[in-house]
Amino acid sequence: xxxxxxxxxxxxxxxxxxxxxxxxxxxxxxxxxxxxxxxxxxxxxxxxxxxxxxxxxxxxxxxxxxxxxxxxxxxxxxxxxxxxxxxxxxxxxxxxxxxxxxxxxxxxxxxxxxxxxxxxxxxxxxxxxxxxxxxxxxxxxxxxxxxxxxxxxxxxxxxxxxxxxxxxxxxxxxxxxxxxxxxxxxxxxxxxxxxxxxxxxxxxxxxxxxxxxxxxxxxxxxxxxxxxxxxxxxxxxxxxxxxxxxxxxxxxxxxx
Numbered sequence: 001x002x003x004x005x006x007x008x009x010x011x012x013x014x015x016x017x018x019x020x021x022x023x024x025x026x027x028x029x030x031x032x033x034x035x036x037x038x039x040x041x042x043x044x045x046x047x048x049x050x051x052x053x054x055x056x057x058x059x060x061x062x063x064x065x066x067x068x069x070x071x072x073x074x075x076x077x078x079x080x081x082x083x084x085x086x087x088x089x090x091x092x093x094x095x096x097x098x099x100x101x102x103x104x105x106x107x108x109x110x111x112x113x114x115x116x117x118x119x120x121x122x123x124x125x126x127x128x129x130x131x132x133x134x135x136x137x138x139x140x141x142x143x144x145x146x147x148x149x150x151x152x153x154x155x156x157x158x159x160x161x162x163x164x165x166x167x168x169x170x171x172x173x174x175x176x177x178x179x180x181x182x183x184x185x186x187x188x189x190x191x192x193x194x195x196x197x198x199x200x201x202x203x204x205x206x207x208x209x210x211x212x213x214x215x216x217x218x219x220x221x222x223x224x225x226x227x228x229x230x231x232x233x234x235x236x237x238x239x240x241x242x243x244x245x246x247x248x249x250x251x252x253x254x255x256x
Contacts, residue, residue: 041234044090044144044180047082047112048243051227055204056235059086060182062143063175065167065201067183070208075225076184077102078111078245079208080146083182085112092143095119095136099129100149111251126152126159130166133181137170140177150185167201205231214246222246 045052045059052058060066060083070076084094094113096103098120109115119136123129129147136145153159174181183202199205207228214222222245229239245251 042178044083044087046079047086048079048227048241050241051079051243054227054229054235054239054241056232059083060180061203061234062178062180064203065171065174065181065183066204066206067185067199067202068206068208069185069187069230071186071210074208074210075223075243075245076208077148078251079227079243080148080182080184081108081111081113082251083180084108084118084144084146085114087144087180088112088114088117090143093117093119093141095121095142095145097121097123097129097132097136097145097147099123099126099147099152102148107251126156126162130162134166134170137177137179137181138173140173140179142177142179144180144182146182146184148184150183151187154187164201171201199231202231203233204229211242214244221248 041057042062043055043057043059044062046055068076068079080096084096087094094117096108096118101122103120103122105115108118119142121129121132121136123132129152133145133147136142150163153163170181207230208225209228210223210225212224213220214224224242224244227241227243229235229237231237232239
């Protein structure tokens with residue numbers, strides 16, 4: 001077989017893989033002079049420039065699973081809502097699966113979300129949650145989908161196995177749709193043996209910790225939080241960024 005025919009067959013194979021599993025499933029590496037240059041990758045900005053910078057690609061990867069760990073009032077939910085508002089800026093619908101039963105539409109609107117382009121799911125239990133995730137991902141219409149929260153899975157070993165299997169099934173359709181799937185939970189990373197079975201599914205894992213409240217005339221006007229990169233397939237881990245969240249009618253982050 002001639003070199004030209006081999007090249008043509010390779011190109012057809014790559015095209016077939018991209019059509020089946022998503023545009024970033026197979027691609028040609030570009031030669032780079034600088035070995036530390038971060039490759040471009042489709043992403044959605046988080047809305048916090050300092051965080052986008054340490055992520056390397058400018059935000060959370062599209063078509064991949066990401067995780068965000070943090071205790072209540074750490075800034076975790078605000079980060080997730082700001083990400084959804086950024087995804088909406090590109091003209092697509094977004095989704096929020098409210099397993100924690102704590103979704104506040106007024107706060108979401110103040111974070112910049114257009115509620116008319118937001119799908120909210122309210123499942124009863126882990127099984128319904130997984131059904132919703134798979135259905136919404138396979139639909140292929142959402143720019144980003146947030147699950148709040150994974151914590152109800154920890155006490156049920158069978159539910160954890162189902163979650164692991166479900167994530168495995170949606171990786172290909174997630175890539176095809178170029179949807180950001182962001183999983184929220186409270187459990188500290190260092191104390192989470194339950195996370196081991198499916199942690200490999202996540203391309204990015206972040207931990208957010210509130211550091212201090214911002215007060216003015218005795219009133220809380222916002223807070224500062226530190227975000228640490230626990231895992232990143234696109235840039236070095238261990239990086240941290242300090243973000244500021246301000247309350248003043250709308251919920252504003254640094255750089256907005």
